[in-house]
Structure formats: C-alpha cells, structure tokens
Amino acid sequence: MRLKPPIIILNFKTHKESTGQQAERLAMIAEDVSKDTGVTVAIAAQPTDIFRLSNKVKIPILAQHVDAEEPGNHTGHITVHAIKEAGGVGTLLNHSEKKLLLNDISKIISMLKAEGMLSVLCTDTPSTSISGAIFKPDFLAVEAPELIGTGISVSKAKPEIITKTIELIRKLSVNVPVLCGAGITDETDVSKAIKLGVDGVLLTTAFVKANDPYNVLLSMCHAALEHYKK
C-alpha cells in the first residue's frame, strides 16, 4: 500500500462527533472531498470504528495506535493482525497522546512492514524525528504537543521544527516523507505547511467539529494541491 502525496490525515481521536455513526458520516464526507479533488485523504479511526468505516468508504482507514504484541494471550491489546482483519491499512504510532517505548516503536514498524501495512510515526522534535526515521516508517508526522488542540498551527508558530526535521532527514539520507500536525485550522495553515516542504498534514478539530466539514476539507485539499510539488 502506498499513499500518493499530498496527503491529509484526519485523526478522529475519541471525540463524540467522530465516533460510530457520526464517524461514518464524516468518513463519507472525507471520501467525497477526496474524489472531488484527487487529494489523498486518510482517516485515523478508533479501533472500534475501523471495520465499520473500511466497509463504508474506499479511502484509507488507519488505526490511531497499535500495541507491540503478537496475536496470543494478550487480553485488551490491539494487534497489527486485528487492524488488518478489520480493514485498516496501517496505523499512527507514538502519538503524543499515546506514546510508545523506543523498543516497541522498532518492533511495531517491523511488524507493520511484514504485513505490508503503513506506519505513520508521530514525533515531537527534530531529534526524535531523526531517531524515529532510522526505523524507516512510511511517514513521519511531526507535531509540537504544546500546539495540539490550540488552533495555532505548527507551520505558523514553530516552522523551524518542520524545516529542521526535513533538513536533518536529508542529511541522514533516509528517504522518509514528513507530515506535520498540531493546530492546523484552515487552508492557510495547509499552504504554509506544504510550502515548508511536507508531504501532507494531520488534523482533527478543524474538520471533526466543523459546521461545514465538506467545505473546510475542500479548501484544505485545494491549498495542498496548489502548493505541492513533486
């Protein structure tokens, strides 16, 4: 599985507005925008919604987290295998709201690769980004945790986190595309982020709590397309 950039990942988190029936509604809107613009829109869904959404829409459904355990006697864990069986094509991992041990990040990325599934490794600084890039995830998603949920975008408030990360990754000569998140509110934030060199963005509130999620996402997709250069 590969995702064509530019990419917008909608992290549904655990908001009521993006759970169950409501998640279905939002997923269908996301799918419409993706069809109408050609931009890759993926959803990071709660584990309870992966099956439901992947049977409802054709856009890629990711998990928000996975545990490092193999199938077996692990009550209450989320396995790579279970996500795949539910129709998920990959997962976020190490999100700042669900951090992981270094050793488990390594294990999980290997397990995902073995299953042909996508890994979107979340990191918070240039140095954790480079450290994580060593494991060659499919994407790095850099988010400044202090900006998450603030409506102040990383591309405006801390652009140097993104540019520094991209620069260090190039030096390292590992080829891991970078996404960015935290505080992405509108198409201006998306434009700024894309111009800084990222392959896409992650966002939650601006879409999930929008009065008109279709048009919010549509503007963002247009902005992404306009500024993205292969």
Place this chain on the structure above:
Amino acid sequence: MRLKPPIIILNFKTHKESTGQQAERLAMIAEDVSKDTGVTVAIAAQPTDIFRLSNKVKIPILAQHVDAEEPGNHTGHITVHAIKEAGGVGTLLNHSEKKLLLNDISKIISMLKAEGMLSVLCTDTPSTSISGAIFKPDFLAVEAPELIGTGISVSKAKPEIITKTIELIRKLSVNVPVLCGAGITDETDVSKAIKLGVDGVLLTTAFVKANDPYNVLLSMCHAALEHYKK
C-alpha cells in the same frame, strides 16, 4: 442490561483464531449453543471486532478493556462511548493481561454505570476481589494469573481463592456475583466451579482453539445448568 446466570464468558483475547472473520465464525457457534441450551454466553471481543460481532449475533458482546478517558483529545484510547456505539454492552476491566490503576477502576465502573453498561472486574486474589467489590461492578471475575493458559483450572488447583472470595463478599454485604476463570478446560471444570458457588466462568483456549468448539461449549453449558442453583 442484565445477564441471567449461569454465564459463560468467552474471552477471545487476541488469538488469530478469534480475530475478524474467524471471530464471526466462533461467535455464531457460541450463539447457537446459547440458543440450544438457554445458558447466557457472552463474548469479550477485541475492540476491532465489537461492531462486526454485535451486528452478526444477538448474544452479548463485551470489550476486553476500556480506558478511563472521556471522549475528547485522546488519540489511541478506547472509550466507554465508543464501545457502546459499536454495539458492546459492557467490558472486562483490569484483566491480568491489562491491569488498571485503582483510581481508574473506580472511574471506569462509574462511567459504565452512567451508560447502563456492564462491568466485569477481573481480580486475582480474595483481597483484591473484596477491594474491587467496593465499587459494585456487575461481576467480579476471579482469575489466578499463574493458571491462565495452563489448562489447570482454578476450581481444581486453587478452589480456596473462589470460596474465600465468595465468603468475604457475603461478609461485606455487597451483592456482587462472582465468576471464575483461568484454566477452565472442560465440563468438569465448569461443574466444579459452579459447585463452589460462582455464577459463571470465563475461558479462552478451550473454546477458541477447539477442534469442535460447538460441542466443547455445549458440554460446558449443560454442566453449568445442571449444577447452578439460584
């Protein structure tokens, strides 16, 4: 929601044999046995399978674990709300493979009650059982962790854990029905457990990895019915 005893909870854990499509197959068998015997059979499913199973069968689907977080900015967490939206009627909590903080057990049981959902609190000794009983979960599920997955049942190897727990709960005058698990392999184990005074059992391997899961469960249900006295 109430479950009529005797009760058999099939904890699907994260075995490949009880994930996704395979989980559906096993759930349908469990439903058949429940219909054919009148015994309450519930499934504790992986979060990725709750929606799938609750749309396939009419027997109660529980989660295996839930987090203490309310809906909101909690990427990668499992909320009571999400389980309910997926069709789950309750959850195991504090399983020895996914232990919880004392404070979170208290919070989660309150949250489940507020949603009219079932709480099956797993404990490992008479004293943690009594401590947990204070929160008035719907069920206590006592499992000796050292016997889980051994095929040596707690009702044979450590019956005093169960009898002591039941005795202490009576003294406390809280009315919490007790289930037991760990090493339940066949109908003899079920009979023994029921005779010790429990309202039901939890099991995994004996059903999930059975060549003939229908007949394994059928014998257990018959044993439960025969010895259960209200």
Place this chain on the structure above:
Amino acid sequence: MRLKPPIIILNFKTHKESTGQQAERLAMIAEDVSKDTGVTVAIAAQPTDIFRLSNKVKIPILAQHVDAEEPGNHTGHITVHAIKEAGGVGTLLNHSEKKLLLNDISKIISMLKAEGMLSVLCTDTPSTSISGAIFKPDFLAVEAPELIGTGISVSKAKPEIITKTIELIRKLSVNVPVLCGAGITDETDVSKAIKLGVDGVLLTTAFVKANDPYNVLLSMCHAALEHYKK
C-alpha cells in the same frame, strides 16, 4: 513501628528546595519542631535522600513510592528492602503523582507489613479510600488531586471528601486512621482538618518553600495539638 497522632507528613516531592543538602536542612528544622511540640513529624523523602536523612535526624523517614518487585533482576526499581536498608520506616504509595495498579497496591501493602514497615496509602475519593482500606494500610491519606499545589485546602474546599471517607470507614469496621492533604497552607487549614476527624495532614509547598519553615510548621503543630482528641 507506630506513629502517634496527630501526625504531620512533609512530602518533599522532587523540589530543588527539598533535595540533597537542602533536604537535610529542612529535615533538621522539622526535627526541631517535632521535639519542641511533641507532635509526630515525618518526612516523605526522595529515594536518593532516605539514607542521608535517616542518618541525620531521628524523626521517621518514609519513601514517596515503592515498586511491587521483590529484590532481584529489576534494574531501576525501588524495593521495600532497599528502603528499609536505607533507614526508611515505610512509604507513601499510590500518590496521585505516582499512581499504582490495584494488584500492586495489594502486594506492596503485604510486603510492607511483612517487613514491619508503615504503609500510607494515598487515595482521591471516598470510594477509592474504602476500596484501599480493605488492604488495611497503616494510614489512608486522602487528597483531592485537583487541589494539590493550589493553596486551597481540601478541609476548606471539599470537607465532604474527608467526612464521607471517615464515615464509610467506620461503617466498614476496619480501623484505618485517615490523614488528609492537598492545599494545606497554614494552621487554620490544619485546625479545620483535625476538627473534621483526621489523625493528621500531608503537605509540601507551605513548608518546603517557606521563608521561615520552622515557624510555619510550629504553628501547624500547635494547631494540630490543640484540636486533636484521642
């Protein structure tokens, strides 16, 4: 080991003002006040300071936390045995800044009893208090986490947490003395708390960051003595 009420536990947390050499200075002041008033003053010290303080002063030194592991291959853990060897006479456990699993609380209190050491179990609500009382710790220390560090005392803002806890413990007929903490700032807070029926208080900032810690603690001890009734 037994502590005669009324008791004031100074939780040194990890403030710079109460670490190392500075912790020694504060411990000597605490000892002076204890001698001058006859009130039991104990210190909950960082693990790195237990040996140092217990060799410097004669008042009881507790740890702030202990792990549930027995001595062995457990790099980086804190054992009951190590605390004892360092001169500690017991420990706080399950502080809201270092919460514990239900099962570990049970194990740790047993391990402390087996070594003749004191257990001060921190809890946050009447129901977690009663649940914890089942394990018969030497003390319950009830703290409303939302008040910790605010300077608004639980005895003023949420007295019902304390009175309800004491009432429920009496009903349960387990005889566990109750301490309270969170926001204890001056002698008025101590008076109020003691009048609510507690055997003592826990505090940090008011002493650790005081300009004149001797006199702050002295007033508190006088207030405790004046209102405490055996």
Place this chain on the structure above:
Amino acid sequence: MRLKPPIIILNFKTHKESTGQQAERLAMIAEDVSKDTGVTVAIAAQPTDIFRLSNKVKIPILAQHVDAEEPGNHTGHITVHAIKEAGGVGTLLNHSEKKLLLNDISKIISMLKAEGMLSVLCTDTPSTSISGAIFKPDFLAVEAPELIGTGISVSKAKPEIITKTIELIRKLSVNVPVLCGAGITDETDVSKAIKLGVDGVLLTTAFVKANDPYNVLLSMCHAALEHYKK
C-alpha cells in the same frame, strides 16, 4: 566527566546482595580492583544507595534509571538533579527491565548533558542502538534481553548484534562508544566482547553473587586491558 575505556559497569540491580550495607562492601571491592588494575569500574546503584556509595568510594556511581521530570511536584519520581545531589555522575537509561518512551529518552539525555552528567543508553538491537545513537549519549550499552541473567554471554551467543551495531554507528558517523552486556560470566566473555570492538561491558550476577568477587572482577579487568586497543 569522562570515563576512560576499557570500562566495566557493575549493574547492582535490586539484589539483596548488592543493597545497602552489602552494596558498600561490594563497592569497596570494586574500587580495590579498579585501583589495582587501572581499569575504569563504575557501579550502577539503586537510588537509595547512590549517596551512601558515593561517600564511601571514589569510583564513579551511576543511577540505574532516571525519570524525565524536572524538579517540582513529582512525588515518587527520580530526577537528574537528585542523582547529582546524591553524588551520582550519570545514569543508565532504558534498561530492558525499565524501558523508556522515545520522547523521554530524548529529554533525559538533554537534561543529563545540561548537568554535565553521563548517559549510558541501553538498547536491545542494532536498530534501536542506531536510533538511540542519534541522541548522542555518552555510551550505548547493547544487551540482548533474552540473554540477561542466563550466564550465556551476548559475545558468544549473538556477537552479530554487537558487530552490526558498531558497523552501523560508524556509517552514521556519530561517535558513540559501545558497551555490551547480558550473560557476561567470566574473563573469556570479556575478552570476546572487547575483541568484537566494544569499549567495555556491563554485568551483574557474575560479580554480585560471586563467592570471590575481587578475583572474578580482577580477571575480567585483566582480560579487558589485554585486548583493548585505543
């Protein structure tokens, strides 16, 4: 602070034989061997023993673990500041018995550097080693967790973990010296390890539980000196 290779780190873990008074005895033996051979011998001590040992012996005392918290309201945590005040010169971190989050590893190494203290980052595979090397700890300590405590040394059973790690680190052009651990039992294991290119070893049982710890360590130091090339 710098440590001159070859280096032997004695991880005291939480064994009774290496706690408190017994830890002092072993530390004095370690100091004697270090003096008698000129080999750098450091001790990774329990937090409760750092002050005690650093006041008894002149060889470097490390902690076994540190938390990522700054001084403040963090009951039960271990801070870099507290370790320094107790006389510790650095710490192991991310030991397989006390693993850390990726983000915390990054934070902790920065905090240690800011205080001029040593960081010995434990890792378990070549890829986690390289990932960790990005943070430029003072040392990487590679241990195959499955060999810890077995008496089967990594230098014999899995030499490729070490050689691969050293090779990848060179490629990365970060200059982080590598130590290795797990199953180091005698001078032969030390020789093998040093010949594979490491700057030193970590061990526990072979020294801590030895009948004659002086001579065990003496042979190891001789072996290290003989094969080490700057």
